[in-house]
Amino acid sequence: MPSEFRTQRLVEWADTDKAGIVHFARFFVFMEQTEHEFWRTLGLSVHMKRDENIISWPRLTADCEYFRPVSFEDTLDIHLKIEKQSGKSLSYRFNFHHNGEAVAEGRLKVACCICNPGEKIRAIAIPDFISDQLTQQIAETTAT
Amino acid sequence: MPSEFRTQRLVEWADTDKAGIVHFARFFVFMEQTEHEFWRTLGLSVHMKRDENIISWPRLTADCEYFRPVSFEDTLDIHLKIEKQSGKSLSYRFNFHHNGEAVAEGRLKVACCICNPGEKIRAIAIPDFISDQLTQQIAETTAT
Amino acid sequence: MPSEFRTQRLVEWADTDKAGIVHFARFFVFMEQTEHEFWRTLGLSVHMKRDENIISWPRLTADCEYFRPVSFEDTLDIHLKIEKQSGKSLSYRFNFHHNGEAVAEGRLKVACCICNPGEKIRAIAIPDFISDQLTQQIAETTAT
Amino acid sequence: MPSEFRTQRLVEWADTDKAGIVHFARFFVFMEQTEHEFWRTLGLSVHMKRDENIISWPRLTADCEYFRPVSFEDTLDIHLKIEKQSGKSLSYRFNFHHNGEAVAEGRLKVACCICNPGEKIRAIAIPDFISDQLTQQIAETTAT
Numbered sequence: 001m002p003s004e005f006r007t008q009r010l011v012e013w014a015d016t017d018k019a020g021i022v023h024f025a026r027f028f029v030f031m032e033q034t035e036h037e038f039w040r041t042l043g044l045s046v047h048m049k050r051d052e053n054i055i056s057w058p059r060l061t062a063d064c065e066y067f068r069p070v071s072f073e074d075t076l077d078i079h080l081k082i083e084k085q086s087g088k089s090l091s092y093r094f095n096f097h098h099n100g101e102a103v104a105e106g107r108l109k110v111a112c113c114i115c116n117p118g119e120k121i122r123a124i125a126i127p128d129f130i131s132d133q134l135t136q137q138i139a140e141t142t143a144t
Numbered sequence: 145m146p147s148e149f150r151t152q153r154l155v156e157w158a159d160t161d162k163a164g165i166v167h168f169a170r171f172f173v174f175m176e177q178t179e180h181e182f183w184r185t186l187g188l189s190v191h192m193k194r195d196e197n198i199i200s201w202p203r204l205t206a207d208c209e210y211f212r213p214v215s216f217e218d219t220l221d222i223h224l225k226i227e228k229q230s231g232k233s234l235s236y237r238f239n240f241h242h243n244g245e246a247v248a249e250g251r252l253k254v255a256c257c258i259c260n261p262g263e264k265i266r267a268i269a270i271p272d273f274i275s276d277q278l279t280q281q282i283a284e285t286t287a288t
Numbered sequence: 289m290p291s292e293f294r295t296q297r298l299v300e301w302a303d304t305d306k307a308g309i310v311h312f313a314r315f316f317v318f319m320e321q322t323e324h325e326f327w328r329t330l331g332l333s334v335h336m337k338r339d340e341n342i343i344s345w346p347r348l349t350a351d352c353e354y355f356r357p358v359s360f361e362d363t364l365d366i367h368l369k370i371e372k373q374s375g376k377s378l379s380y381r382f383n384f385h386h387n388g389e390a391v392a393e394g395r396l397k398v399a400c401c402i403c404n405p406g407e408k409i410r411a412i413a414i415p416d417f418i419s420d421q422l423t424q425q426i427a428e429t430t431a432t
Numbered sequence: 433m434p435s436e437f438r439t440q441r442l443v444e445w446a447d448t449d450k451a452g453i454v455h456f457a458r459f460f461v462f463m464e465q466t467e468h469e470f471w472r473t474l475g476l477s478v479h480m481k482r483d484e485n486i487i488s489w490p491r492l493t494a495d496c497e498y499f500r501p502v503s504f505e506d507t508l509d510i511h512l513k514i515e516k517q518s519g520k521s522l523s524y525r526f527n528f529h530h531n532g533e534a535v536a537e538g539r540l541k542v543a544c545c546i547c548n549p550g551e552k553i554r555a556i557a558i559p560d561f562i563s564d565q566l567t568q569q570i571a572e573t574t575a576t
Contacts (some may be wrong), residue, residue, distance in 0.1 A: 013324060013334070014167060014317045018160035018216055019477065019547055024491040025158065030301045032457070036301060036361075045361060046301070047450065059456040063495035069553060072162055073324075073333060115451055117261035121501060125542035157468060157478070159463045160409065162335065163403055169316035173446045176313070180505075189505060190445070203312040207351035213409060214289060217468075217477060224504060264374055271368040302455060306448035306504055313446065360450055405549035 005038040005137075011072055021069035028062055029104050031094045034078045042133045045114075050127070054132040057110040060089060064106035076099050085134055088112050088123045093140060149182040149224040149281075157218055165213035166212070172206055175238045175250050178222045186277045201254040202265060204233060208250035218242050225280075229278055230254050232267045293368040293425075302392055309357035314427040316350055319382045319394050322366045330421045334404075346400040346409060346431070348377060352394035362386050373422055376400050376411045437470040437512040437569075443504055453501035463526045463538050466510045474565045479547075482559070489542040490553060492521060496538035506530050513523055517566055520544050520555045 007028055017023040023082070039046045047056045070076065077097040084091040089111045096104040112126045148284040153174055165272040183190045191200045214220065228235040233255045240248040256270045270278070298320055305311040327334045335344045360363065363384040372379040377399045384392040400414045414422070441462055449455040471478045479488045502508065509529040516523040521543045528536040544558045558566075 012317075012321050013161060014169065014320065016162035017157060018162075018164050019488060019490070020162050020164075020549070021490075023158060024455050024494055025464070028457035028460060030302075032302065033300050040361075047360065056451060058451070058501070059498050061497045062456055062493065063493065066491050069490065072335065073328075077565045117452070156461075156465050158464065163344060163346070164405070165346075168350055169313050169320070171443075172313035172316060177444050184505070192506060200307060202307070202309075203354050205351065205353045206312055207349065209349045210347050213346065216479060217472075218348070227496065267378065301449060302457065305445060305449035306450075306452045308450045311446060314505075 003081075005034070007034055007037050007078050007080075009033065009076045009078060011070055011074045013072055013075065016072050019069075020062075021071055023065070024066060027064050027096065027104050027106055028108075030076065030078065030096070031062075031064075031092070031108055034080050034094060035092060035108065035110075038080050041136070042137070044064045044133065045129065050129075054116050054126075055127070055130075056113055056115040057090070058113050058115070060109040060111050062106070062108050064104055066104050068098070068101060068103045070096075070098055070103050082134060082137065083107070083139065085126070085131075087125050090126070090134070147225075149178070149185065150155075150220050150235055151178055151181050151224075153177065153220045153222060154216055155220065157216055160216050167216055168208070168210060171208050171210075171240065171248050171250055172252075174220065174240070175200050175208075175236070178224050178238060179236060179252065179254075180218065182224050188274065188277065190216075194273075197258045198260050199271070199274075200257055200259040201225055201234070202257050202259070204253040205251070206252050208248055208274045210248050212242070212245060212247045214240075217233050219283070221248070226278060226281065227251070229270070229275075231269050234270070234278070248251075291369075293322070293329065295322055295325050295366050297364045297366060299362045299364065301360055304360050307357075309359055309396065312352070312354060315352050315354075315384065315392055315394055316396075317338065318364065318366065318384070319350075319352075320382070322368050322382060323380060323396065323398075326368050327411055330425070332421065338417075341402045342404050343412075343415070343418075344401055344403040345378070345402070346401050348397040348399050350394070350396050352392055354392050356386070356389060356391045358384075358386055358391050364391070370422060370425065371395070373414070373419075374404055375413050378414070378422070408416075433489075435513075437466070437473065437511050439466055439512075440507045441465065441510060443502055443506045443550075445504055445506065445519075448504050451501075456496070456498060459496050459498075459528065459536055459538055460540075462508065462510065462528070463494075463524070463540055465538065466512050466526060467524060470512050472508055474569070476562065476565065479518050483525075485546045486548050487556075487559070487562075488545055488547040489522070490545050490547070492541040492543050494538070494540050496536055498536050500530070500535045502528075502530055502535050505543060508535070514566060515539070516571065517558070519557050522558070522566070 015022045015026045079095045081093045083093045091109045094106045169252045222237045225237045227237045235253045238250045303314045367383045369381045371381045379397045382394045447458045478480045511527045513525045515525045523541045
């Protein structure tokens with residue numbers, strides 16, 4: 001039973017900058033790609049239509065700490081953990097490793113919102129059909 | 145009377161890659177930024193609401209030829225010219241110079257479309273209020 | 289015997305723009321990612337050290353034609369073919385499909401260069417250890 | 433006497449995503465662009481050669497809090513403040529406003545490093561010719 005969601009990502013050329021290493025802002029894109037892949041494993045999408053509403057997850061906060069530079073064609077091992085689930089928001093933690101060494105650690109706090117085109121974005125309580133899936137994922141995490 | 149629209153752009157760090165120069169795909173973003181700035185000088189937006197429809201300009205083709213590498217903090221002089229205006233499409237040409245030397249030349253062909261959320265994108269004849277502005281710009285170009 | 293190199297790519301959130309579809313410039317990044325993945329299958333890297341020189345492949349030209357919009361979480365089937373190999377350059381063609389429908393077709397022409405830090409970039413004849421691998425790949429292509 | 437460095441940035445199309453607003457990771461690129469523009473006003477570059485060494489500023493931490501969504505062609509007012517200067521590092525704070533309303537606030541902590549090609553990156557004490565310029569900027573800040 002996995003205690004966290006795990007995936008990998010190869011560093012692409014377009015992730016690098018003139019310093020020859022991955023540009024720091026790309027780690028936020030890596031976090032998001034991992035989050036979305038995690039949602040797909042739950043059979044959900046991070047941006048989905050439900051009862052005529054589009055449910056999506058705008059970001060409240062994002063942060064990252066960088067330990068080591070990462071290079072073109074390095075493979076990143078990425079671990080996602082849900083650190084906290086409140087009524088309307090989720091907090092993820094992401095750990096990045098390369099060859100067994102920690103290279104970065106980040107966090108995203110996201111809000112469950114209705115994001116219909118042409119309407120003002122508004123936060124809602126996380127719907128049960130999502131919450132149930134996440135609770136189960138957290139339960140599996142705690143159990144291990 | 146200007147024969148073409150002219151602007152400048154400073155090369156940012158995030159435009160560069162591991163080779164230490166501007167990543168080739170960034171030139172397409174530079175072209176688009178120039179196109180949009182040009183539209184603003186006409187008092188228009190490239191993505192605007194008109195009579196309950198959203199008019200936007202999906203790309204049909206894009207190409208670029210690269211002559212010289214460009215580096216961080218270089219200033220690019222960018223010239224936009226409308227090469228062709230047909231019923232439903234426009235063809236732009238972009239010339240990029242740095243310190244008087246040609247560094248790249250690109251083209252975008254774009255289609256005038258109604259892009260309402262939830263509807264299929266469909267091409268339309270370029271509306272008069274846009275066409276008139278562009279014709280005037282081309283006339284000015286031809287006159288010089 | 290495969291007549292071309294084939295791979296897939298899932299459309300990520302950060303590939304999309306306000307029109308709700310993949311931003312046109314991202315296709316050039318997809319082409320490059322495919323090119324690099326192809327090189328790895330040859331046991332090579334697109335940016336490698338050999339006899340104290342860094343051999344890399346600056347772009348001479350890039351183009352793309354767009355047939356249909358592509359959306360978040362769509363899977364792209366990407367086929368790469370070497371259209372031409374001359375003494376110092378290569379021309380790739382890329383075909384993009386989604387659910388069996390052609391969505392885009394692009395081309396990159398790249399030059400074999402020595403790109404040592406601090407030196408001027410200079411084109412060279414494609415070295416034999418690369419050329420041999422490519423010739424074999426083209427032979428396989430032609431044979432099918 | 434300005435208490436902080438101030439600049440503006442127009443939101444470009446390529447900054448937006450399918451939600452129709454600026455992608456959260458782009459704010460980190462906006463911070464970096466502001467940082468680099470600030471350095472240029474000091475007569476310096478964030479990546480410069482000095483006595484045969486390349487001095488650059490890898491990121492230690494980055495964070496951002498998001499208050500309101502920002503749209504295509506919105507103008508961002510960006511304020512940079514140096515919150516802390518220690519021996520080898522700097523902490524910047526960035527405030528983003530649109531039409532007088534706070535839309536985001538971020539921070540970057542960066543390390544002064546020698547980043548020569550082919551060598552391991554190593555942190556150094558901030559050299560005097562840089563430190564003097566920054567101290568003066570902070571003094572001006574404190575005085576207001």
